[in-house]
Amino acid sequence: MNPDVVIIGAGPAGSVAAAMLAGAGFSVEVLERAHFPRFSIGESLLPQAMEWLAEADLLRDVVEAGFQHKNGAMFRHGDREESFDFRMKSSDGWGTTYQVRRDKFDDLLAKGAVRKGAKVSFGQTVIAMRPDPVAPSLTVRDEEGNEREITARFVLDASGFGRVLARLLDLESPAGFPDRMSIFTHVEDNIPPQAYDRNKILITVNPRNSEIWYWMIPLADGLCSMGVVGKPEHLAPYGSTREEQLASLVAESGLMGELLVNARRVRDVGEISGYAARVSSLTGPGYALLGNAGEFLDPVFSSGVTIALKSASLATHALVRQLKGETPDWDKEFAQPLARGVETFRAYVSGWYDGSLQKIIFSQPADANQIKKMITSVLAGYAWDEANPFVREPGKYLKMVEELCG
Incomplete structure (x- = not known):
């Protein structure tokens, strides 16, 4: 049947x-x-x-x-750090x-x-x-x-x-985006209990190239997903193999590298490109x-x-x-x-890679508290909340806030 x-x-x-x-x-x-x-x-x-x-x-x-x-995300770029608590958003839910x-x-x-x-x-x-x-x-x-x-x-x-x-x-x-690739693995992270809030993912910007970024996602049972994203030509100089590239990039990531200094890889390094x-x-x-x-x-x-x-x-x-x-x-x-x-998410992804959203995240614009709540709503997935101007006209409002950040 x-x-x-x-x-x-x-x-x-x-x-x-x-x-x-x-x-x-x-x-x-x-x-x-x-x-x-x-x-x-x-x-x-x-x-x-x-x-x-x-x-x-x-x-x-x-x-x-x-x-x-x-409950949120932590963004790092060098010594600059900004935390987003998804419970502190403008949208209901x-x-x-x-x-x-x-x-x-x-x-x-x-x-x-x-x-x-x-x-x-x-x-x-x-x-x-x-x-x-x-x-x-x-x-x-x-x-x-x-x-x-x-x-x-x-x-x-x-x-x-x-x-x-x-x-x-x-x-x-x-797709309208340049080809990028991600290199990733899972590790037994061995992060000391008080060293990092495991309820938040960590997004780190490479100190030498802001188009390269890293993720660290703490999982249950002491595991962690970690990876790096960038254009293939930006990652290639870091080593002849994906393992070498990932290790070299993590070594210069700052806090992420410090947190994972005692990590032990539990699966092979993988990659996805042209996604x-x-x-x-x-x-x-x-x-x-x-x-x-x-x-x-x-x-x-x-x-x-x-x-x-x-x-x-x-x-x-x-x-x-x-x-x-x-x-x-x-x-x-x-x-x-x-x-x-x-399209809301597309505007934020584009803003991340052209630097405007990174500028907003690591700055403190006027009326920062309310602006942050509205941006937090999008980062929490409420990209269909038309009551939020950062959803209704994301490009316009992100540009406006970027200008407020100087």
């Missing part, structure tokens, strides 16, 4: 969408190429994401998992969240979707897609090479960096693209999971209406509202 909905990918967007749709009474099959649990980068959630986990009835799964709490091991986080969300009634099939690769407004179909190959056809009433692509439908349907579009991506359209006949399958900006503000869950929520609401015989306007109900938040 064919399912009502097929979802490609069992990451956060796919599992949340599956849980919502199954909870609404529809049959759902999720096709995942990997086997869970599996490693993934992107461990730092934003508080706004908690709303959509609750909407999918998956919040309790996350709360009871024992992840590291998160959650002010805390978690820093998660994605292997465990993604696995528990997938299991939560199964608990809600969805079917999750692992080791499945989608090799062809035939769009159709009523009965889209997929060709799927398993790990033994067997192929099958699946026809559904709708397909959601939540394949993340795999970007399945973008590739199969030639939807790729210029910025977007598509010509998020929807088509019988399908829609969620999260990173449609667009990914940059890891600097940890927006990836938040955008993914927002897209899952918007798409599910529209799709439930369609499956019940109504005619949703996918552009107005899904693509446009999703884009508003994405």
Whole structure:
């Protein structure tokens, strides 16, 4: 029997969408190429994401998992330091969240979707897609090479960096950002208990090149995710291997290097390059693209999971209406509202790399307290709060504050 909905990918967007749709009474099959649990980068959630986990009835799964709490972010550049407490924001809503091991986080969300009634099939690769407004179909190959056809009433692509439908349907579009790469690993950090507030991620700017930055994300059980982001040509002089580059860069990072002086690596150094991506359209006949399958900006503000869950929520609401015989306007109900938040994050990512946002973060403009609360709201993921002028017209207000900073 064919399912009502097929979802490609069992990451956060796919599992949340599956849980919502199954909870609404529809049959759902999720096709995942990997086997869970599996490693993934992107461990730092934003508080706004908690709303959509609750909407999918998956919040309790996350709360009871024992992840590291998160209430903000610390930014460092040389001796300059600025802390953002997400509870001190202008928007209503959650002010805390978690820093998660994605292997465990993604696995528990997938299991939560199964608990809600969805079917999750692992080791499945989608090799062809035939769009159709009523009965889209997929060709799927398993790990033994067997192929099958699946026809559904709708397909959601939540394949993340795999970007399945973008590739199969030639939807790729210029991202608008220069190529950057990240080099990363997990360590047993051995940070002394009083040396750093583990409830906050640490974002550090390289002292010699402000386009290079580092992350340090304390996790539960004494682990830590650490990495560096920059243009390949900026990272290459630091060593002939990724391990050498990461070690050399961390050595000149200041506080981060001091905190991790006794760290012990517990997984190989990995890399992702050319990750910025977007598509010509998020929807088509019988399908829609969620999260990173449609667009990914940059890891600097940890927006990836938040955008993914927002897209899952918007798409599910529209799709439930369609499956019940109504005619949703996918552009107005899904693509446009999703884009508003994405464009807010885009303005902040652009401001980070052109230096204007770094200038604001490490300065004290006039009326700094209220301005900081509004910027904190965006950093906490409230990029769809139109009451916030830094969401409504982010470019304009960031430029204004930059000028106030001299």
